[in-house]
Amino acid sequence: MIAAIPSSTLLGVEGYSVSVEVHVSNGLPGCTIVGLPDSGCREARDRVRAAMLTSDLDWPMRRITINLAPSHVRKIGTAFDLSIAVGLLVAQGKLDVERIKGIGFLGELGLDGKIRSVEGIIPLVDAIDASDVVVPPDCVNQASLVAGKRVRAARTLGELVKLLSEDDNADVMWTLPSPVADGLISRISEEDLADVRGQPLGRWALEVAAAGGHNLLFVGPPGAGKTMLAKRLPGLLADLDPQTAMQTTRIHSAAGLLPLAAQLVVRPPFRAPHHTSSPASIIGGGSGRVKPGEASLAHGGVLFLDEMAEFPRSVLDTLRQPLEEGVLRLGRAGLTLTFPTRFLLVGSTNPCPCGEAMEHSRCRCGPNERARYLGKLSGPLLDRFDLRVPIYRPKVGELFAKNNGERSSDVAQRVALARAIAMERAGKCNAQLTAAELDEHAPLHNEATKFLSDQLSRGLITARGVARLRRVARTLADLSQEDSLLTLEHVCAARELRQDTTLGTAAA
Amino acid sequence: MSAQMTPEDSMHACAAALAALPKIGPARLSRLLRDADPVTAWAKLREGHLPFDHSDFDMRDVPIPRDLLNLWKEAARNTDPNELLLRYKRQNVKILTRYTEYPNRLTLDEYAPSVLFALGDLDLLHLPTVGIVGTRRCSRPGRQIAEHFGRQIANVGIAVVSGLAAGIDGAAHRGVLEAPFGVGPIGVVGSGLDMPYPAHHTELWRDVATKGLLLSETPLGQRPHGWRFPARNRIIAALSDVLVVGESHERGGSLITVDEAIARNVLVMAIPGSILQSSSVGSNNLLRDGVPPACSPQDVIDEVRCASAARIAMLEHHVTDADADRTQVESSASHQSTSVFHAQLSPKPMNDAERTVAAALSSEPITMDELLMRSGMSLGELSVTLRRLEAHGCVMQDEGWWWLVREQS
Numbered sequence: 001m002i003a004a005i006p007s008s009t010l011l012g013v014e015g016y017s018v019s020v021e022v023h024v025s026n027g028l029p030g031c032t033i034v035g036l037p038d039s040g041c042r043e044a045r046d047r048v049r050a051a052m053l054t055s056d057l058d059w060p061m062r063r064i065t066i067n068l069a070p071s072h073v074r075k076i077g078t079a080f081d082l083s084i085a086v087g088l089l090v091a092q093g094k095l096d097v098e099r100i101k102g103i104g105f106l107g108e109l110g111l112d113g114k115i116r117s118v119e120g121i122i123p124l125v126d127a128i129d130a131s132d133v134v135v136p137p138d139c140v141n142q143a144s145l146v147a148g149k150r151v152r153a154a155r156t157l158g159e160l161v162k163l164l165s166e167d168d169n170a171d172v173m174w175t176l177p178s179p180v181a182d183g184l185i186s187r188i189s190e191e192d193l194a195d196v197r198g199q200p201l202g203r204w205a206l207e208v209a210a211a212g213g214h215n216l217l218f219v220g221p222p223g224a225g226k227t228m229l230a231k232r233l234p235g236l237l238a239d240l241d242p243q244t245a246m247q248t249t250r251i252h253s254a255a256g257l258l259p260l261a262a263q264l265v266v267r268p269p270f271r272a273p274h275h276t277s278s279p280a281s282i283i284g285g286g287s288g289r290v291k292p293g294e295a296s297l298a299h300g301g302v303l304f305l306d307e308m309a310e311f312p313r314s315v316l317d318t319l320r321q322p323l324e325e326g327v328l329r330l331g332r333a334g335l336t337l338t339f340p341t342r343f344l345l346v347g348s349t350n351p352c353p354c355g356e357a358m359e360h361s362r363c364r365c366g367p368n369e370r371a372r373y374l375g376k377l378s379g380p381l382l383d384r385f386d387l388r389v390p391i392y393r394p395k396v397g398e399l400f401a402k403n404n405g406e407r408s409s410d411v412a413q414r415v416a417l418a419r420a421i422a423m424e425r426a427g428k429c430n431a432q433l434t435a436a437e438l439d440e441h442a443p444l445h446n447e448a449t450k451f452l453s454d455q456l457s458r459g460l461i462t463a464r465g466v467a468r469l470r471r472v473a474r475t476l477a478d479l480s481q482e483d484s485l486l487t488l489e490h491v492c493a494a495r496e497l498r499q500d501t502t503l504g505t506a507a508a
Numbered sequence: 509m510s511a512q513m514t515p516e517d518s519m520h521a522c523a524a525a526l527a528a529l530p531k532i533g534p535a536r537l538s539r540l541l542r543d544a545d546p547v548t549a550w551a552k553l554r555e556g557h558l559p560f561d562h563s564d565f566d567m568r569d570v571p572i573p574r575d576l577l578n579l580w581k582e583a584a585r586n587t588d589p590n591e592l593l594l595r596y597k598r599q600n601v602k603i604l605t606r607y608t609e610y611p612n613r614l615t616l617d618e619y620a621p622s623v624l625f626a627l628g629d630l631d632l633l634h635l636p637t638v639g640i641v642g643t644r645r646c647s648r649p650g651r652q653i654a655e656h657f658g659r660q661i662a663n664v665g666i667a668v669v670s671g672l673a674a675g676i677d678g679a680a681h682r683g684v685l686e687a688p689f690g691v692g693p694i695g696v697v698g699s700g701l702d703m704p705y706p707a708h709h710t711e712l713w714r715d716v717a718t719k720g721l722l723l724s725e726t727p728l729g730q731r732p733h734g735w736r737f738p739a740r741n742r743i744i745a746a747l748s749d750v751l752v753v754g755e756s757h758e759r760g761g762s763l764i765t766v767d768e769a770i771a772r773n774v775l776v777m778a779i780p781g782s783i784l785q786s787s788s789v790g791s792n793n794l795l796r797d798g799v800p801p802a803c804s805p806q807d808v809i810d811e812v813r814c815a816s817a818a819r820i821a822m823l824e825h826h827v828t829d830a831d832a833d834r835t836q837v838e839s840s841a842s843h844q845s846t847s848v849f850h851a852q853l854s855p856k857p858m859n860d861a862e863r864t865v866a867a868a869l870s871s872e873p874i875t876m877d878e879l880l881m882r883s884g885m886s887l888g889e890l891s892v893t894l895r896r897l898e899a900h901g902c903v904m905q906d907e908g909w910w911w912l913v914r915e916q917s
Contacts, residue, residue: 200880204887358908362786363645367674367708390908392875476888489888496876496891499908 003090003097006104006130007083009068009075010120012290012330012337013254015127019069020080022087027063033084035068038076038289044109047078048085051109055158057085060092073335076289079118082107082134085157086164099164103152104130106139113157119256122249125149134160141263142253145246193232193408198394202229205389205497207411210236211418212475213429215323215345215384217308220391221355226348229391230304233346234270235408238416240300247340248300255292268301271343275310283318283328284339290332295322298343308347313376319345323384345384349377358390386431386468387497418478430475435467442474447488455495469494513590520603521589522546524596526553527623528587528727529580534621534739535570541622545607550589556581595728601701602626613819617746617772621725624743627701628721632667632694636816638808639669639748639769641741641762642676642755647787648873648906650755651679653779657752658683660805662690666812667720669694669747671740672713674706676754676762685715692720696743698736700728738764745769749815752802753778756790763790775815777802782872861885861893866902866912873909 005020018035031045045066049059066084068075083105089095106124108116117138118124125133125146135143137153144151154160196203202218206229209216216233218226240248249265252258258265273282273294280286284293295303305311322328322341330337351357352370365373382388422430426441433441444452452469455461461469472494473486513521523546527537540549544559552559556577596603604610604624611633614620638661640654658668658680668684670677672695684693695716699705701724704713716722723743726736741761745751745768753776756762769776778795779802781788795801802808858866868882876890883890894910897903904913 198881199877201877201887367706390875392877395878487888489886489892492891492895493886493888496887 001091001093003087004069005083005087005090005100006128007080007106008104008124008127008129009073009077009079010123010254010289011073011335012284013123013251013292013296013339014337015120015123015125016073017127017129018073018075018080019129020083020087021067021069022084022091023065023067024060024088024091025063025065029061029063031064031066033066033068035066035071036074037068037080038074040078041068041075041080044078044081044084047109047111048081048088050111051081051113051157052085052088054111055113055156055161057089057094057157057161058092060088064088077118077120078108079106079124081109082115082157082160085109086160089161095161095164102130103132103134104128105134107134107136109157115154115156115160120254122146122253122258125151126250142249142258145249145264191228191231191235191408193235193411194405196225196229196232196405199225199229199391199405201389201497202226202391203405203411205229205387206233206236207415207479208472208475208497209233209344209346209387210412210415211430211479212386212422212471213344213431214386214472214475215431216347216387216389217382217385218346218348218389218391219351219358220348221358221393222350224391224393226391227306230272230302230306230346230348231270232408233302233304233344234268236412236415237268237301237344238412238419239266240268244300244342251292251296251299251340255297257297265300269298270302270304271298272304272306275305275307277315279312279315279318282315283322284330290330290337292339293328295319295328295341295343296339299340301343302346303343304346304348306348308349309373309376311376316376316381320380320384347377347385349374358392383464385498386472388499389497390499414479417481418475421478421481421483422475430471430478433471433474438467438470438474442470443485444470444491445485445487448473448486448491451488451491465498469498472497513593516608517593518589519546519605519608520596521593522550523603523605523607523623524592524625524727525550525584525587525589527625527725528592528730529553529583531576531579533735534619534725536572538619538622539570539572541606546605546623550584553577553580554584596625599702599728600627601728602630611747614743614746619742620746621743623725625701625724625727626721627717627723628719629692630721632692632721633747635665635667635691636812637667637669637694637747637749638812639744639751639765639774640676640680640754641670641744641751641765642680642753643757643760643762643787643790644673644675644677645757645787646675646679646755647781647785648909649871649911650676650779650781650785650787651906652904654679654754655683655686657754657779657802657805657808658693659687659690661808661812662687662693664809665689665691666809667691667694669696669744671695671737671744672697672709672716673737673761674709678709678712680754681712681716685712685719692716694721694723694747696723696740696747697732698724698726698740699732700724700726700730702728703731705732737761741765742768745772745774748774749819750775750777750808750811752776752808753791753794753799755779755781755785755787756794757787758789758793760790763794766794775800775811777808777811779803784872861889862897862902865890865893865897869903869910869912871911871913873906873911875909879910 001024003022007018007020008015009018033042033045052059086105090097106118108118110116115136117136121135121139121142122145125143132150132152134152137155140151140153154163193203205216208214210233220226245264245266252265271294282293283295284291326342328339328341352363352365353373354364356362426433426437452466469491473490476490476493477486526546526549540559549559604626613633640657654676662668662684668680670680681693684690693716701722704710741764745765751769751774753762753766766776776799778791778799780795781791864883868879879890902913903910
C-alpha cells in the first residue's frame with residue numbers, strides 16, 4: 001500500500017512543499033528513505049521506529065520505501081518524522097485515508113513518542129500543501145501567525161493517532177494547549193538617546209538616518225561614542241508594518257532565532273556582527289542547510305558594522321548587492337535562493353590605524369598607512385553612505401553636564417512624522433528616491449542650485465554626490481515639516497552631514 | 509667618448525661614483541677627498557689603496573677597515589664613472605665638489621658635504637636665506653602659519669631653505685611658491701634627486717626643482733635611509749642666515765637642525781605656539797631658553813638683513829644689483845600682499861548670525877560639534893553662516909576644525 005502525506009522542508013528562508021510517500025510491500029524487511037535526505041532525515045527511520053513501538057503501534061516487518069518528493073531537491077531537518085509515522089500507519093491501513101485528507105504534518109518524534117518542536121516553523125507551515133497542519137505543541141503560537149492555515153497540535157504520537165481514529169465528524173476540535181497569555185512580542189531592551197552626552201552632530205545624524213532611511217557612517221577616534229550612538233538608532237525607528245513584520249519573522253524563524261514563546265517580530269532588528277565574522281555568516285550560506293546571514297536577519301532593521309575597516313574586503317564587497325537591490329541571491333546546487341535584505345546600514349570606523357587623525361597633530365600614521373586603512377572602504381561601499389559624520393571625543397565638561405539630551409521617544413515622534421510625510425509624497429522613504437523622483441519631489445531653491453553647481457564645478461562633489469545630498473536635504477525639510485523648495489540651509493546642512501575631509505579622499 | 513670629457517667632467521664623474529660606493533657616508537667621503545681630488549682618489553681605490561698616507565692617521569678620523577676597502581675596490585672595478593656621469597647630465601643634475609664649482613657659503617664649514625648634487629638655479633645660493641623647519645606632525649594653524657611665513661619672506665627676495673618633509677617644511681615651501689614676487693625656494697633632501705620622498709610631495713619636488721633649487725648629498729637612485737635626514741639637517745643649517753622653527757614637538761628632527769645652527773653661529777628663531785598644543789612644546793621650549801621669537805614674518809626679515817650682511821662681509825662677496833631691486837620690491841609688496849592675515853578688505857557689516865558664530869570662535873580650532881553647542885544654532889543656519897564667514901576671510905577651517913582668523917566689527 002502507498003500513502004502520501006503533505007509536509008515541507010526549508011530552503012533558505014522559504015519553505016518548500018514536500019510530499020512524503022510511504023510504500024509498504026513484500027520482500028526482505030528493511031526501510032530506506034530516498035529523495036536526497038540529509039543525515040537528520042535519514043535518522044528519522046530509527047526515531048520513528050522507536051517512537052511507534054513505544055506508543056504501542058506496529059512497525060511493519062516488510063519492505064518499506066519512503067520517498068520525499070520531489071526527489072531532486074535536498075531535504076533537511078527532522079520535521080518529517082511525524083509525516084513518516086502517519087504515512088506508515090496509513091500504508092498499513094491502521095489510519096483511514098479519508099480522515100487525514102487535507103492535513104499536513106510537521107514535527108520531530110522523541111523515542112518516547114513525544115512530538116518535539118522544529119526550527120523554522122513559520123515558513124514550513126506557509127509552504128505546506130494542505131489547509132490543516134498538525135504542529136508540535138510548542139510551535140503553535142508561531143504557526144498560528146501564518147494566514148490561511150488551521151493549526152492543530154497533539155502532544156504525543158499516541159494521542160495524535162487516537163484523535164485521528166475517532167469516528168467523529170470532520171470538525172472535531174482537538175485540545176489546543178492554552179495560548180501563552182499576551183504572546184510575548186520580540187522586544188530587545190532598546191537603549192535611550194538621552195544617555196548620550198553632547199554629540200549634537202551625532203544625535204542629529206541618527207534622527208536624519210531614521211527619518212529618511214539613509215545609510216550612516218560614523219568616523220572618529222576610539223572612545224568617541226560611535227558604538228553608543230549606533231545602538232540608539234533602533235529606538236528611533238517605528239514598529240514594522242505588517243508585511244515587513246511577517247517577512248522578518250519568517251527569516252528569524254528560519255534561522256532558529258525566534259524563542260518559542262515569541263510571536264511576531266514587531267521591533268526593527270538590530271544586528272551587529274563582529275569584524276571577524278566569516279562571509280558566510282554575514283550573507284548567509286553553509287552547505288546542506290542554507291541559513292540566512294546577518295544581512296538577512298537585519299531585514300527591516302539595522303545592520304551595524306562596528307570597526308568597518310577591520311572587516312575583510314571580501315565581506316564588505318558582498319554587501320553591495322543587498323544594499324543596491326534589497327535582496328541577496330545565493331546559488332546552491334542548481335537552485336538560486338533569494339533572501340530579502342532591506343536594512344539600514346550603519347558603520348563606524350577610526351580615521352586611521354592609530355585612531356588619532358582627527359585630533360590635533362597626534363596621529364602617528366604615515367600617509368601610506370592611512371591610505372591603506374581606509375582603502376578598504378573606498379569606492380562603491382563608501383558611496384552608499386548618504387551620511388558620513390565625524391564623531392569627536394567629548395570634552396570632560398560635556399560628560400558631566402546636567403542637562404541630558406532628548407529622550408528617544410521624543411525624537412522617534414519627529415521621525416515617525418517625517419517618515420509619514422515622505423511615504424505620502426512618494427510611497428517610499430527618501431533614501432530610495434530615484435533621480436527622476438528627486439526632480440519631482442525635491443525641487444531646489446535657486447540659491448541651493450547655485451551652491452551645488454559651484455561645488456560641482458570646483459570638483460568638491462560628484463554628480464552622484466549631488467543626488468545623495470538632495471535626498472538628505474529632502475529628509476531635513478521633512479523633519480522641520482517644510483514642504484516648499486529645498487533651501488540653501490537644507491543643502492548646506494546636508495553637506496555638513498556628508499563629510500570627506502576626515503577620510504582624506506577626494507570622492508564626495 | 510672620453511675625448512669629449514673635460515677635466516671638470518672627469519672630476520664630476522669620479523665624485524659621483526665615489527658618492528655611490530656602498531657603505532659610504534659624508535664622513536668617509538670627506539676623508540677620501542681631503543687630500544686627493546676625485547679622479548686620483550678613484551684611481552687609488554680601484555687598486556685597493558687608500559688615497560692618503562697611513563702615517564696621516566688621526567685619532568679623530570673615521571676608520572676605514574680593510575674589508576671595506578676591498579668592497580670598494582670591487583665596486584670601483586665594476587663601475588664606469590663616465591657612464592654614471594651621463595645619467596646625471598641627462599637629468600640636468602649638477603655635481604658640486606670642492607675641486608670644481610662649489611657654493612661659497614659652505615667653503616668655510618667644517619662638516620660641509622664634499623660632494624653635493626644640485627637641480628635648479630644655483631644663483632639662489634647667493635641670496636640671503638632663511639631656513640624654515642618643523643615637525644611632520646604639525647597642527648592645522650601651524651601649517652597655515654608656515655605657509656604665510658614662507659610666502660611673505662620669499663616675497664621680499666629672501667630664499668627659503670627647507671627639507672621638503674611633510675608638515676611644516678612642505679607648508680613653508682608651498683607658501684614660497686605662491687608668493688607673487690617671490691624668489692624660488694631651496695630644498696635640501698635626504699634621498700636621491702630623482703626619488704621624491706614622501707610620495708605625496710612629488711609635485712612639490714618638481715615645482716621646487718623647476719622654480720628654485722633642489723640639493724642633496726645622496727646620489728641619484730638612492731632612497732632615503734634614516735640617517736640621511738639628520739645629515740641633511742646640517743646642510744639646511746649651514747645654508748641659512750637665519751633659522752626659523754615653525755613647530756616642534758618636545759623631541760624632533762628640527763631640534764637637531766637647531767643644534768647644527770647654533771654650532772655654526774646661525775641665528776635661531778622660533779614661532780610661538782599655543783601652550784595647549786603638543787606640536788608647539790619644543791618650539792616654545794626654545795623660546796623659554798632664550799631664542800628670539802618670530803611673531804611675524806617681518807621679525808625674521810629684519811634679522812636676515814643683519815645676518816646676511818655679516819656673512820657677505822665675511823666672504824667678501826659683492827652685493828649685486830639684485831639687492832637694490834629687492835628693497836624696492838619690498839616696500840610695494842607689503843601693500844599688495846594677498847595674505848589673509850593682512851587683507852585690506854572693506855569690513856562688511858555682520859548680521860546677527862555671523863556675529864553669534866564669530867563670538868563662539870577663537871584662535872583655537874574647535875569642531876562643528878562644539879560650535880553647534882556654543883552657538884545654539886541649527887545645523888543648516890550654522891553651515892551657511894560659516895561658509896559666508898569663510899568667504900570673507902574671517903574664519904578658516906581645516907579638516908573639520910574651525911577657528912577665527914580676524915576680529916571684525
